[in-house]
Amino acid sequence: MTAEPTVYVVDDEQAVRASIKFFLETIGLNVKTYGSVQDFFDDYESGKAGCLVVDVCMPNMSGPDLQKELAARKDPIPIIFITGHSDETVSEAALNSGAFAFFHKPLQSEEFVECIRKALNRF
Amino acid sequence: MIRRKMVWAGIGAGILCWIADCIVDAFVFREGAVIDQLLSFKTAEIWLRILFLSLCTALGIYAQVMINRAHRAEDSLQRSEERLNLALSALDGGIWDWNLQTNEVYFSPGWARMLGYRSDELNTHLQTWEEALHPEDKARIMHAVEDHFERQTSTYCSEYRMRTKTGDWIWIQDRGHVVARDENGRPLRMTGTDLNITARKEAEEVIRLSDRSIQSASNGIVIVDATKKDYPVISVNKAFENMSGYPADEILGRNCRFLQRDDRNQPEITEFQKAIKAGLPVHVILRNYKKDGTLFWNEVRVSPVRNENGKLTHFIGVMNDYTETKQAKEALQRAHDELEVRVKERTAELFEANKALKQQITERKRAEDQARKHQEELAHVQRIATMGEMATGLAHEINQPLTAVVNYSRACLMLLDAGSQSTDKLREAMREVEENGFRAGQIIHRLRDFVRKREPRRSKLDINQVIKVAVAFLEDEARNHDITIRLDLADSLPNVVADPIQIEQVLLNLIKNSFDSLRYNGSLRREVIINSDAPQPTAVEVAIVDTGPGFSLEASKQLFEPFYTTKPQGLGMGLSISRSIIESHGGQIRISRSEEIGPKVCFSIPQCNGFNK
Numbered sequence: 001m002t003a004e005p006t007v008y009v010v011d012d013e014q015a016v017r018a019s020i021k022f023f024l025e026t027i028g029l030n031v032k033t034y035g036s037v038q039d040f041f042d043d044y045e046s047g048k049a050g051c052l053v054v055d056v057c058m059p060n061m062s063g064p065d066l067q068k069e070l071a072a073r074k075d076p077i078p079i080i081f082i083t084g085h086s087d088e089t090v091s092e093a094a095l096n097s098g099a100f101a102f103f104h105k106p107l108q109s110e111e112f113v114e115c116i117r118k119a120l121n122r123f
Numbered sequence: 124m125i126r127r128k129m130v131w132a133g134i135g136a137g138i139l140c141w142i143a144d145c146i147v148d149a150f151v152f153r154e155g156a157v158i159d160q161l162l163s164f165k166t167a168e169i170w171l172r173i174l175f176l177s178l179c180t181a182l183g184i185y186a187q188v189m190i191n192r193a194h195r196a197e198d199s200l201q202r203s204e205e206r207l208n209l210a211l212s213a214l215d216g217g218i219w220d221w222n223l224q225t226n227e228v229y230f231s232p233g234w235a236r237m238l239g240y241r242s243d244e245l246n247t248h249l250q251t252w253e254e255a256l257h258p259e260d261k262a263r264i265m266h267a268v269e270d271h272f273e274r275q276t277s278t279y280c281s282e283y284r285m286r287t288k289t290g291d292w293i294w295i296q297d298r299g300h301v302v303a304r305d306e307n308g309r310p311l312r313m314t315g316t317d318l319n320i321t322a323r324k325e326a327e328e329v330i331r332l333s334d335r336s337i338q339s340a341s342n343g344i345v346i347v348d349a350t351k352k353d354y355p356v357i358s359v360n361k362a363f364e365n366m367s368g369y370p371a372d373e374i375l376g377r378n379c380r381f382l383q384r385d386d387r388n389q390p391e392i393t394e395f396q397k398a399i400k401a402g403l404p405v406h407v408i409l410r411n412y413k414k415d416g417t418l419f420w421n422e423v424r425v426s427p428v429r430n431e432n433g434k435l436t437h438f439i440g441v442m443n444d445y446t447e448t449k450q451a452k453e454a455l456q457r458a459h460d461e462l463e464v465r466v467k468e469r470t471a472e473l474f475e476a477n478k479a480l481k482q483q484i485t486e487r488k489r490a491e492d493q494a495r496k497h498q499e500e501l502a503h504v505q506r507i508a509t510m511g512e513m514a515t516g517l518a519h520e521i522n523q524p525l526t527a528v529v530n531y532s533r534a535c536l537m538l539l540d541a542g543s544q545s546t547d548k549l550r551e552a553m554r555e556v557e558e559n560g561f562r563a564g565q566i567i568h569r570l571r572d573f574v575r576k577r578e579p580r581r582s583k584l585d586i587n588q589v590i591k592v593a594v595a596f597l598e599d600e601a602r603n604h605d606i607t608i609r610l611d612l613a614d615s616l617p618n619v620v621a622d623p624i625q626i627e628q629v630l631l632n633l634i635k636n637s638f639d640s641l642r643y644n645g646s647l648r649r650e651v652i653i654n655s656d657a658p659q660p661t662a663v664e665v666a667i668v669d670t671g672p673g674f675s676l677e678a679s680k681q682l683f684e685p686f687y688t689t690k691p692q693g694l695g696m697g698l699s700i701s702r703s704i705i706e707s708h709g710g711q712i713r714i715s716r717s718e719e720i721g722p723k724v725c726f727s728i729p730q731c732n733g734f735n736k
Contacts (some may be wrong), residue, residue: 010600011514015559017528022552026534057519057603084519084526085603104527105519109533 005096005120006048008067009033010040012058016105020053027113030051030119037061037069046075051100056083064090067097075095079117082107138176141310185435210311214724216318218301221249223310228252237295237319239288257284257551264297272302272310277311282320294324329705343367343442345379349427349435350672354399355379357437366421368414368443379440382411382421386536395423402427408445420445467525499704505696509635516600521566524559531555569596579622586655586663586728587612589623593630594653599640604642608634613656617664619728626728629712632697633667633724640671640722652720662710662727666717673722674714682714701726 005027011017014035021031030050034040036058052070058062063081070077078100083090091102100122101115207218217234220226226249232242238255245251249657256264260283277662284292292330299315337344343363347354355376364371367382384394389408405425411421415633422445510517531552538549569592584673594608601608641649654666674682683702698712705726707710712726 015527015555015562016523016530019527019534019555019559022555023530023534023537026537026548059602059605059607082526084522085515103521107526108528109529 004030005051006030006032007053007116007120008044008077009053009057010035010037010063011053012036012074013053013055016055016082020107023109024113024116029116037063037066040066041069046073046077047121050077051116052077052079053116054079054081056081056094057085062092067094067099071098078122080112080115080119081086084110130148133616185257205403214318216316217718218316219252220312220314222312223646226250233568234317237293237317238285246502255287257286260284274308278530279315283326293319293321295453312319332562333538340441343440345374345440346428347379347438349402349437363442366413366419366442373414383409384412386410386412394621395425396479399425399438407447416647418446422448472668480492498581498700498707501696502628502700502704503574505632505700507574508696509628509631510570511705512635512704513596513600513631516597516603517566517570522601524563524566527559528563530555551597570581573627577624579625581620581622583618584623584626585621586616586621586626586665589621589626590653590655590665592623593627593634596627596631597634600638601634601651604638604649606638606641606651609650609652611652611654613654616655617730619707619708619730621728622704625708627703629726630665630706631702633726636724637667637669640673641669642705650720657730659727660730662729664725664727666723666725668717668720668723670721675718683712 007024009017009020009024009031011020011033017035017123018065021033024031026043032043034043037054038061039102054065061069063079063083067079070079079098080100080101080103081091081094082103082105084105094102100119103112105117151473180376207339214358214431215233215237217231217237218229219231219234220229228247228249228251230242230245230247230251235242235245253261255702260372264281264283267276267279268288270276277300280297282294282296282383285295287293296318297315298318301310303312304310337358341362343366344358344360345356345357345363346355356374356379357376359371359374367374380387385391391409395405395407395409404424406420406422406424411419413419422443424442425438425440427435428439430436535549535552537554538545540647543549546645573596590610590612594610597608600606630653634653641651648670650670652668654668655663656666657663683698702712705728707731708728710726710728712724715722715723715725
């Protein structure tokens with residue numbers, strides 16, 4: 001754990017992205033944001049400390065697509081899904097596929113922070 | 124008287140002779156003085172002297188008588204010719220005297236004057252007369268003269284034209300006879316008179332013309348004698364003969380009433396009789412009967428004819444067979460009456476039809492009002508249903524700014540709890556809170572507008588703006604289903620007059636249909652293209668094309684039917700309502716297929732050009 005752990009935020013909604021970054025930075029976390037899965041992979045280097053906060057619904061590649069890709073790369077980075085939809089089946093499937101956590105928007109701030117800390121610690 | 128003068132002249136001459144004889148005696152016989160001689164009365168001598176004296180007297184008387192007779196004859200002839208010439212000069216004519224042996228002709232001064240010449244201007248030869256004669260009349264005249272020469276006529280008489288000095292033609296009446304013939308009866312001398320009868324001839328021609336005109340007139344003309352009892356007809360023309368069927372000789376001498384036969388009970392007859400009695404003109408139409416018994420309506424106009432003293436002498440009746448006119452008039456009247464009845468009937472029908480139409484219009488208007496209300500309600504229900512279908516997407520959309528708000532708020536609280544002095548950071552977070560809160564509010568506002576029950580309100584609007592609002596509703600859903608919405612909007616489109624919410628509803632219905640088609644059929648390429656244009660100068664057109672499989676022919680027939688749906692959870696109201704909305708805006712909606720992409724739904728809305736309110 002030489003480097004500062006990073007929270008990677010992937011959400012196509014700019015306002016959401018920016019607010020998460022602002023919020024997490026307030027509590028002293030290192031945050032990087034991406035508007036799409038593609039952007040994320042373009043920048044991401046495996047093996048670094050951190051966790052992922054990923055929106056489920058995104059055009060082209062969705063949150064679950066990203067999860068599959070990481071699984072395929074055998075990247076153990078914990079993934080926290082966030083979604084604006086209250087679809088139980090999606091959250092269950094995500095968790096079953098090895099997601100670290102699943103949050104509905106708007107985010108319960110304390111639980112969310114707690115979860116991120118846990119994820120970072122775990123890594 | 125002359126004779127008595129002669130006697131005295133004879134006696135005077137005898138006495139003078141006796142005295143002369145005595146004087147001769149006295150000188151010759153010297154037997155006493157004259158006085159002695161005168162006083163010596165010897166018996167024998169006295170008787171001888173008386174005898175001689177008587178003889179002288181008788182001879183003187185005879186000579187006087189013969190002289191007187193010759194003088195008297197010459198005087199009489201002269202005066203006779205003078206009288207004749209005076210009389211003829213008043214008559215505008217003259218006498219002629221023709222010597223057939225020499226063809227010398229004496230023309231009297233009156234004769235010359237008649238032709239406009241002086242007596243000394245005329246050559247006293249037959250040629251003068253022949254040259255003045257009208258060529259057309261010449262043969263006839265010569266024939267008449269020959270007839271007289273051959274004693275076929277006691278007097279020669281003819282009328283012919285002669286040329287005057289000025290070249291005019293005058294009519295002459297020529298009368299004469301042969302006054303001397305030779306032992307063989309050949310004429311030696313012929314005399315006669317010529318009279319200018321031009322004025323009479325012209326008057327005669329006028330009368331003949333009047334008569335011919337009356338005979339040629341197309342109206343029946345009858346003249347009756349008003350001076351005779353019962354006013355007998357004295358003249359009828361051909362037209363009246365034809366009209367009545369009676370020949371003239373069966374009419375002349377009768378009163379016209381025979382034309383009515385027994386049909387005398389006609390009010391116009393009374394009127395007619397009254398006018399005739401008063402000697403006034405009258406115009407009546409009478410029922411008359413032709414000779415063959417057929418009725419004809421006789422339009423009679425009678426006028427009184429007066430002589431130069433103003434005395435009523437005749438009536439002239441002008442008649443016209445009025446039967447055809449009367450029949451035509453009656454037919455016209457009948458047609459007119461029938462027409463009037465029909466017009467009345469038709470007017471009544473029209474009135475009824477109009478009433479019915481008004482009622483129909485009222486009912487129709489009411490039905491239309493109801494239908495519109497019904498449509499509005501349906502549209503409202505469908506909007507709510509649409510919103511229901513879109514609830515997940517909408518919730519997600521609202522969730523996004525809300526998430527941001529919560530995150531920023533939380534960050535602010537943490538900053539404040541940590542006693543941070545960084546007001547810049549706080550301000551930045553608060554501004555984000557405000558902005559995202561506003562954004563969420565806008566979404567809700569739009570949503571509320573869309574589902575609120577309201578009266579349709581049309582206004583001038585830019586169709587591209589409506590498209591953008593509708594697409595904003597669906598952006599989230601599109602994202603969720605990996606659908607790209609592409610806008611291909613024409614610049615500076617004319618405005619349309621429309622209700623923005625209703626048009627938005629149509630757009631949502633159509634775009635959502637495309638989404639559903641793309642989703643349920645698992646299309647690989649998921650694209651919806653919204654195109655706006657004004658291909659015709661009268662309407663703005665919006666087309667929604669997607670890359671989905673489209674509709675079957677079967678389905679496309681029923682697509683616009685209410686409650687027809689191909690979707691598992693569809694209500695089947697979208698297209699039906701969309702169509703009624705577009706049609707209520709005076710536009711059209713239709714389904715076709717875009718050549719290179721896929722199914723296409725297209726609708727048009729008339730431009731804002733004053734037609735639509």
